Amino acid sequence: MTLSARIGLIIAAALIVLGAAAGALAWRPSIAAIEPPNPQSFDPELVRRGRQLVALGNCTDCHTVRGGQEFAGGLPVVTPFGTVFSTNITPDPETGIGRWSEQAFQRAMKSGVDRAGQHLYPTFPYDHFTHVTDADDRALYAYLMTRRPVNAPTPANHLTFPYDQRPLIAGWKLLFLQRDEVTPDPAKSTVWNRGAYLVQGLAHCGACHTPRNALGAERTTASFAGGQAENWVAYALNAASPAPVPWTEDALFDYLRNGWQKDHGVARGPMAQVVNNLALVDDDDVRAIAAYTADIFGPPAAGRIQGAEAVRAEAAKPQSGPPQTSASTSAPKASGPDSNEGAAIYAAACASCHETGRALPYAGVDLHLSTGISAPDPRNVANTILYGLPARNGERSPIMPGFAASMTDVQVTALLNYLRATFSKQPPWSNIAQTVADARQAQAAFLQTAAEPPNIAIHTAPRGQP
Template identity: 40%
Template structure:
């Protein structure tokens, strides 16, 4: 199938920031033989440490902290097709944060998508995934958030277009797209597999980017993990279900784990939004949890077909001209790092030959990398990553289209030619 336009192919993602990732407070009591007893400082410290780890796994800091701002004070703008949303203050401030929230309030937000006052939260807050988080883990995250420094800053109101600013409309959305319930382990699978599924489907909320979203902002369940364009960010989250894209069925588990933990592996490197996920979240996770996630991801059912093309097409004749022009541009600008044969020098310089992310139907990501460059995330295991220089100022739209066409169609790659018009459309796309 082919889509008529870039947006016609991509489903609308409500990356709207929702009302909160509330904070927890254990109340300082435990139950012993049915009687409330005070938690020891050691117990509370252990709970807070566990909560900090889980909050990292959920990547809470990425949405609730403005670059250069106070941690968890909110205010990060989230542009969506429906307007701009702003993430809330989730520090334990009594006036503007969640200082007066209880454990039950917090769990209700995580599990049911309702705020302390019972109002419905927008699905940009990933409660559709967080509903799978256990009560024990929710309480631990709550304890951690209660331990951070309060910030007396009000949350900025959302700026949504009518009728999307009417929260009561969410009742219909929830009926169609939200199923409440904690994760239930699959008894036919290993403990490691179930742990990976819990993290990927729950706290990690990976499906929010890697699953297509329809025009109502709801996930297309039949296309789970099949990839899609992230609107207004203009990055393509590749399919994890097709080996014609980033399907992981033929990857070694170690390569998947390396990519998650460090941002680089012998199969490639992460850039764009995924680099932020690795930097803020995944690099801090234990090797055991990373391996569990890799184990689960490797078993996602693979499909032979790739998603629909997402770019403008060129004529066969013009595509041949671009290919020839791109060969010289590659030799002059790219071969030093990625080699004449496209095999690169992994993991520092990823291979382009037989690289599924290069030849998948959507050419959005390779075009953006040539235009804007970038770095994999800096992680403990890879503190000084090698970067890709930007060529937006050095190459014209046709030259960028030519070199991307060349790398998509050379060394046995089976990609198609791309249009200079698509390069022009992406040249002005936001970098974040």
């Protein structure tokens, strides 16, 4: 046998061994199916606790398609690798988790593997859920298994090769999945430790507020340094926060509890869904999240405190004169070819709400206080101008009309330039026109994907728990 032939055999043998090792790493056994448990078999108090935990995990919004039934799945999650659809987590025995045992549910939460042994894509944030205790998983399982079953097959994912090969997820987990529990810090308070458990685990705040690497995993060296979700910027939750007024524990609690805060405005985009869910959560847990997050922010530097006082003073000035000239007396004035157009649009469309002097949440925030306008990325402001703040069904809530149908991209760009120059001391944004075009395209793509919910048939058998 020639040398080249022997080398070829060695390489082939090595590939076979590597392939076998990869197969062994990727393979997971299935867990036997069960008969759907009787909803009455679950302790009502456990179900009640599960309801709060589901709210903390924002499970409803991720697993409910627009216009569809609760927890029936089908919501498109757009990633750099393609679109993944959330799964049906109702107790339907055919298309949901009705035949999942508690053991199977625990494995999905802690290892990202479904009952059949199939690896789940990490759009399901099991890299955070692995930190959830067995007791809390038990409560989550109890709540979900007492919901109304919905027969709704999950649409096929739209992923490019090789990301559509689920066995590769085993390699991703080997690199990035940490299965350790959140260890209490004895030097910190009980409230802080509770917040650490919730933020790092079920609430999975870092999933949006931490940047990701090329393989879609959170960059652990930049925790809470800011990220993105659904074409919205999730601002940094540390000293890099662009908020003109630094966040405090009390401000965070008010914002998470009520969906707005006088120095920071109204929750919008995906964050609005988060605070809607937190309305179902006890004050103690919301306070714990606020306490832990405030510690991540850390105490503001002296310069930031002085800057915040100046911004508050500017926002407190009584309005006088025409809206386009009363917007700011100390901030740099807008300049450039579209500054007059931006000022005119602001006066016609924005000033009547944002310069009334009325208190939040039923008036527009004074834009000197806007984190979006002071942020380095204009996406959130562009999204808010285009799509507004929709009213909540059946509730009193702050609203803002969207101007996507009444403003052209050129007009939105002019308005964004004006807002940045007038209400912020930061340098001008770049590539605003592209940001506006991307915002329209992202919304159109989402509506096209989500407009047709899957065929849904609700089982009429009563499930016991409401």
